[in-house]
Amino acid sequence: MSTIYNLMEVCESLRLQNQLCFPLYLCSKEIINRYAPYLKPLDLTYTQYVVMMYLWEHQKTNIHDLGKKLLLDTNTLTPLLQKLEKKGYVERKKSDKDGREIIVVLTEKGYRLQEQAAVIPDKMRDCVNLTPEEAEILYKLLYKVLFNLEGGKNVNN
Numbered sequence: 799m800s801t802i803y804n805l806m807e808v809c810e811s812l813r814l815q816n817q818l819c820f821p822l823y824l825c826s827k828e829i830i831n832r833y834a835p836y837l838k839p840l841d842l843t844y845t846q847y848v849v850m851m852y853l854w855e856h857q858k859t860n861i862h863d864l865g866k867k868l869l870l871d872t873n874t875l876t877p878l879l880q881k882l883e884k885k886g887y888v889e890r891k892k893s894d895k896d897g898r899e900i901i902v903v904l905t906e907k908g909y910r911l912q913e914q915a916a917v918i919p920d921k922m923r924d925c926v927n928l929t930p931e932e933a934e935i936l937y938k939l940l941y942k943v944l945f946n947l948e949g950g951k952n953v954n955n
Contacts, residue, residue: 832925836918840911846882854912858903
């Protein structure tokens with residue numbers, strides 16, 4: 799029995815309560831769950847919503863740049879974009895410059911969806927219940943972690 803007890807002393811670093819990743823995981827999971835009732839009327843999943851936010855800002859992009867910005871691989875993006883295209887929110891077109899490159903373009907219907915989505919950030923701010931100062935600190939810390947994990951690549955641009 800003492801061997802098991804000694805092992806637990808040695809593995810203090812493995813206690814769940816000592817992990818930074820665990821509260822990050824739980825927060826991410828809970829926040830995404832809180833988005834669901836706001837995204838359901840828009841017929842969007844959280845990941846689709848993130849793609850749409852990028853497109854509302856840029857109107858069009860190629861799949862490579864979209865995946866790089868959102869840290870999503872092609873195997874995730876392709877079915878996601880197919881679903882958005884079936885809903886009429888985006889169109890995928892071959893690039894005029896390089897036929898191998900796929901350009902994703904926001905449609906008029908996809909653009910209009912932005913009006914309905916505009917209330918979501920305020921609703922989410924209310925449920926997170928942080929002061930503006932706390933939110934800014936958390937934002938900066940999370941992007942610092944991402945920057946470090948990405949090997950010094952600026953993931954915020």
